Every structure is written in structure tokens, then in C-alpha cells.
Amino acid sequence: MSSPVSQLIAPTPVPFFVTLALYFVVIGGIGWYAARNTKNLKDFFVLGGKAGAVVSGIAYFATQYSMSTFMGVPAVAYANGYAGLTISVPGLAFSMIIPALLVGRKLMQLSHTHGLLTMTDYLVSRYDSRKLGILHATMMVIFLIGMIGAQTVGAGVIVHTFTGLPEWVGVVGMGIIVILYCMAGGMKGAMLTDVLQGGLMVVTATVTFIVSVDAGGGLASINEQLLAKGEQFLSHPGAAGKYPWSAYFSMIVMWSFFTIGQPTLFTKFYAMRDYRTMFKAVILGTLGMLVSATMIEWSGVMGIVSLPGLTGKETDFIVPMLLQQNLNPYLAAILIAGIVSAGMSTIDALLVVATGGITRDIYQHGFNPKASDEEIFRLSRYVTVIIGIAGIAVGITKPASIFELIRFSFGGLGIWVAPVILGMYWKRATTSAAFAAAIIGGALYVSLALWGQGLTMGFDPLIVSWSVTMVLMVVVSLFTQPVKREVLGRHFAFA
Amino acid sequence: MHCLSNAFERRWAAVFLALYGLIMLPLPWYYNESYLPGPLGVPMFLWGWIGHGFVVLVAIAIFARQCLARPEYQSLDSDGGEA
Numbered sequence: 001m002s003s004p005v006s007q008l009i010a011p012t013p014v015p016f017f018v019t020l021a022l023y024f025v026v027i028g029g030i031g032w033y034a035a036r037n038t039k040n041l042k043d044f045f046v047l048g049g050k051a052g053a054v055v056s057g058i059a060y061f062a063t064q065y066s067m068s069t070f071m072g073v074p075a076v077a078y079a080n081g082y083a084g085l086t087i088s089v090p091g092l093a094f095s096m097i098i099p100a101l102l103v104g105r106k107l108m109q110l111s112h113t114h115g116l117l118t119m120t121d122y123l124v125s126r127y128d129s130r131k132l133g134i135l136h137a138t139m140m141v142i143f144l145i146g147m148i149g150a151q152t153v154g155a156g157v158i159v160h161t162f163t164g165l166p167e168w169v170g171v172v173g174m175g176i177i178v179i180l181y182c183m184a185g186g187m188k189g190a191m192l193t194d195v196l197q198g199g200l201m202v203v204t205a206t207v208t209f210i211v212s213v214d215a216g217g218g219l220a221s222i223n224e225q226l227l228a229k230g231e232q233f234l235s236h237p238g239a240a241g242k243y244p245w246s247a248y249f250s251m252i253v254m255w256s257f258f259t260i261g262q263p264t265l266f267t268k269f270y271a272m273r274d275y276r277t278m279f280k281a282v283i284l285g286t287l288g289m290l291v292s293a294t295m296i297e298w299s300g301v302m303g304i305v306s307l308p309g310l311t312g313k314e315t316d317f318i319v320p321m322l323l324q325q326n327l328n329p330y331l332a333a334i335l336i337a338g339i340v341s342a343g344m345s346t347i348d349a350l351l352v353v354a355t356g357g358i359t360r361d362i363y364q365h366g367f368n369p370k371a372s373d374e375e376i377f378r379l380s381r382y383v384t385v386i387i388g389i390a391g392i393a394v395g396i397t398k399p400a401s402i403f404e405l406i407r408f409s410f411g412g413l414g415i416w417v418a419p420v421i422l423g424m425y426w427k428r429a430t431t432s433a434a435f436a437a438a439i440i441g442g443a444l445y446v447s448l449a450l451w452g453q454g455l456t457m458g459f460d461p462l463i464v465s466w467s468v469t470m471v472l473m474v475v476v477s478l479f480t481q482p483v484k485r486e487v488l489g490r491h492f493a494f495a
Numbered sequence: 496m497h498c499l500s501n502a503f504e505r506r507w508a509a510v511f512l513a514l515y516g517l518i519m520l521p522l523p524w525y526y527n528e529s530y531l532p533g534p535l536g537v538p539m540f541l542w543g544w545i546g547h548g549f550v551v552l553v554a555i556a557i558f559a560r561q562c563l564a565r566p567e568y569q570s571l572d573s574d575g576g577e578a
Contacts, residue, residue, distance in 0.1 A: 082538050090544045093551035107496045112571040198514045223536030234530040234538045245521050275568045281557035
């Protein structure tokens with residue numbers, strides 16, 4: 001017997017390809033414009049430190065939004081009911097202000113006064129260690145490739161659903177398009193396309209919400225029907241029992257506090273022009289995320305009533321199916337472009353940062369200090385292609401679901417929050433302690449995430465691993481040699 | 496400049512961390528193992544999250560306004576000062 005997905009979805013390849021082709025022409029045009037205006041390394045990595053509020057704000061939430069927001073989380077909400085929204089809705093309002101409050105302003109000052117371009121730059125500068133930079137860049141690239149792969153998985157599912165073509169076609173197609181405009185325009189291409197993509201994502205979230213309410217017969221009726229199915233769809237820990245309080249707490253902390261460990265966040269702050277820009281970006285980005293992520297993820301709950309019967313991996317199709325079942329094919333395809341945008345705008349930021357990790361932090365700083373900026377700039381374009389291909393390979397092999405891939409990779413990057421936070425607030429934090437925290441914390445996180453979930457008492461493995469790294473860093477710092485006084489003077493000059 | 500730079504920064508850090516800590520508590524309008532219906536039958540915890548989110552947004556707007564009226568926020572090169 002065929003699955004509910006194949007029974008419900010009738011491929012509409014012509015509207016799908018026509019709409020997406022037009023969309024990619026526009027994206028390509030922006031990439032070409034950005035390439036003409038990208039003249040040096042600083043332009044490529046942080047937009048010359050001159051990004052305005054609208055670009056920064058929209059680029060931030062466009063980067064944070066991913067295939068997981070538009071497909072992965074609604075799927076979890078579909079399987080769990082309202083408790084599934086626990087993943088992001090309660091913590092959304094904190095996802096920009098917590099990083100801005102704790103690290104953002106100091107990062108902007110350091111970037112403007114000391115010319116830092118990446119998160120690795122910060123760690124090298126604070127701990128006065130190129131080797132720590134190489135360690136960070138190596139770990140970062142590995143986990144970023146996992147995140148890039150997760151985004152392309154979603155494109156494969158969409159292309160398969162709407163055209164009947166194999167999933168790898170969508171994975172490869174999306175990968176190639178993002179590589180091309182990123183290779184050409186670096187951060188400028190990424191952030192300018194983010195503006196268009198972010199706008200489209202908001203429209204997609206709003207329309208999907210309206211369509212899902214209408215399809216279910218109105219909010220009151222939907223909730224009555226959910227109650228008839230069982231109270232667990234309207235309470236914690238949810239229909240599948242996945243969201244007890246420990247998971248609720250973990251999810252709030254994960255997507256706000258641990259964003260501090262995400263290298264793309266550093267780049268966004270480095271790119272901001274001034275404090276006025278930062279605050280406008282935080283307000284705009286928070287409002288955008290609060291409104292549209294809530295709506296798109298809530299749509300997954302509403303789908304339980306209007307499109308019942310999806311199980312397992314089929315739940316990933318809930319948002320594309322809501323659109324396809326309730327709108328004309330061209331409008332549905334435009335909104336699907338909004339979902340594709342969510343993945344593309346995340347990939348482009350990840351690609352730029354991962355490229356910087358290999359070309360500057362590993363190659364230039366580790367092996368060829370004499371390499372000129374021009375040489376690194378040229379090399380960056382080739383490295384972008386190689387990393388993009390690695391991401392495509394992950395997308396084709398699909399080792400886990402979209403949400404699980406992102407959660408795992410995000411956690412791997414989050415381990416670096418201890419060296420960042422303690423490095424910023426505690427002069428005594430030492431280089432040896434940062435090494436110990438990264439290596440032991442990384443190994444502990446991977447072990448717990450892959451084999452020891454039962455040992456974390458329901459909390460995310462990242463929270464347990466991070467707590468260990470904080471204690472470890474403090475203890476090791478107290479017994480090892482402090483960082484040079486002049487280095488600390490540079491970092492703590494801003495009070 | 497950071498959240499411990501001076502009394503102004505510490506006060507606002509306390510406000511945001513209090514709001515952050517508050518939503519993590521298993522209060523019935525944030526986390527509920529029984530169905531507590533709100534308007535239109537939507538569980539109260541979802542209205543609680545949305546309401547809390549908008550309170551945070553208003554707090555951010557007030558914080559931004561007060562920050563941008565202060566001299567140390569006029570230039571990226573100035574330090575946070577100790578108060």
C-alpha cells in the first residue's frame with residue numbers, strides 16, 4: 001500500500017520549475033551585483049564592517065531560519081502537538097538579545113579596533129595561540145559541513161515531492177546554486193540575498209499559517225478536534241512524550257545562549273556598522289523570528305487535523321503538503337521558494353565562514369603566514385566549491401533527519417561557548433584551559449550525543465558537556481600560566 | 496563594553512536574565528502537563544510564550560533607546576566606563 005504522502009501529492013513540475021527558475025535568476029543577479037562590489041578580503045568575509053540595520057537584522061534571522069524551522073520543527077509539532085513548539089517558540093525572543101548582551105558589543109569593538117574577521121580570529125587574539133585557532137577552525141569546518149548537508153536534505157525532499165525526481169537532484173541543484181553566488185560575492189552576496197530570502201520566508205510563514213487555520217476549520221474547531229484525539233496533543237510532554245521539562249529547558253537555552261558558539265553569529269556582529277545598527281538589527285530580527293517562526297511551526301500542529309495520518313519521516317512533508325493541497329500550483333511554488341530560501345540563506349553564511357576557517361585560519365595562519373590577502377581571496381573561491389561539494393555529499397548520504405543533523409552540528413559548535421565566555425569575562429582564563437575545554441568537551445559531547453543520551457537526565461548533551469567544560473576551564477586556568485599581560489590589556493581595554 | 500561594564504549595564508543584564516530565567520520555570524502558563532485552555536482553545540502555555548516574547552521585545556526597545564542616549568554608545572572606539 002502506498003504512503004499517505006504519495007497518495008496526497010500530485011507532482012506539478014512545470015509551475016515548480018518555472019517559479020524556481022525565475023527566483024534563481026533574481027538570486028543570481030544579486031550575486032553578480034555583489035561580486036562586482038567585492039574587492040578585498042574584508043568585503044568578502046564581513047561586508048567591510050559596513051552592514052546596515054535592515055540588512056543585518058534580516059540577514060541574522062534568515063541565517064538562523066533553516067530547513068529545520070520550515071520543515072523539521074513543524075514535523076515535530078505534527079507528531080507531538082503543541083508541546084512540539086517547545087523546540088523554539090519559548091526561546092525565540094532571547095535568540096538575539098542574549099548573544100548581543102553577553103558578547104555582541106565587545107565583538108563589534110574588537111572587530112573595529114583590531115580588525116578581527118572571524119570567531120577563530122577572536123580566539124587566536126584572546127588566547128594568543130595560533131594552534132588554538134587551527135583547532136577551532138578544524139572542528140568548526142567539520143560541524144559546519146554537517147549543517148550545510150542538513151539544509152540540502154530539505155531541498156531534496158521538496159524536489160522529490162513536487163517533481164517526482166530523485167532527492168539527489170534537489171540536493172545537488174541547491175548546492176551548486178549557493179556555491180556559485182557565494183563564491184562570487186562572499187558575505188556581500190550572502191547578506192544581500194538574505195534580505196530577499198528573509199522577506200520571502202516571512203510571507204511563506206504567514207500564508208502557511210492562514211492556509212492551515214482555514215483548512216482545519218478555524219482555530220477553535222482545530223483545538224476541539226485535537227482534544228477529541230487526546231489531551232496529550234494540547235499539553236506537555238506531548239503526544240510522543242518527547243518534551244518533559246528538562247527538554248523544555250534545554251531547547252530554550254540551546255537556541256539562544258549557545259548561539260554564542262556559532263561562528264556565523266560572530267561574522268554578523270563583525271559586519272555591523274555601529275551600535276544603532278546592532279539594536280535595530282536585534283529588534284527587527286527578534287520581531288521577525290518571533291512572528292514568523294511561531295506561525296510556521298504552529299502550522300504543523302494544525303496539519304494534524306487537516307492532513308492526518310503522516311508518520312515517521314513523512315511528517316517532514318507537512319508544510320509543503322499544506323501549501324500544495326490548499327493553493328494554486330504557482331502560488332504554492334512561490335511559497336516553496338520561501339522554504340528553499342531558508343536553507344539557502346543558511347548555507348551561504350555557513351559556506352563563507354567555513355571558507356574563512358580553511359583559507360585564513362588553517363592555511364594562512366598555520367602553514368603560509370606570508371600568503372597575501374589577494375592570494376587568500378583567490379583561494380577562498382576554490383575552497384568554497386570544495387566545502388560546498390562536501391556538504392552536498394552529506395546531503396546525498398543523509399546520515400540522519402534534518403533536525404537531528406542540525407542539532408548535532410549546532411552542539412558541536414556550542415562547545416566553544418566556554419572559551420568564548422570565560423575569555424571575555426575572566427582575565428585568568430588560560431590558553432591551556434581553552435585547549436582542554438575544546439578537546440575534552442568536544443569528545444564528551446560527541447560521545448554523549450551518539451551513545452550516551454540516557455546519561456543526560458533528559459537534558460541536551462550540549463548542556464551537560466558545556467557545564468563540564470566550564471568547570472574544567474576554571475580548574476585548569478588556576479593551575480596554568482596566564483595569557484600575556486599585553487594581550488589581556490588589548491582585550492580588556494573596553495571595560 | 497559588556498553586560499558587567501557599569502551599573503547601567505548590570506541593571507539591564509539583570510532584567511534580561513530575570514526574564515530569561517522566568518520562562519524556564521515550569522509555571523502553568525509556560526509549561527503544563529494538563530490541558531489549560533486559553534482563548535480559542537489554544538493551550539495557555541502558547542499564549543504565555545507569545546506574551547512573554549512581546550514583553551522581551553518591548554524591554555529590548557527600551558534598553559536600546561536608553562543605550563543610544565548614552566555617550567559610550569556613540570562610537571565603537573569608546574570604552575564602557577566604570578560607574
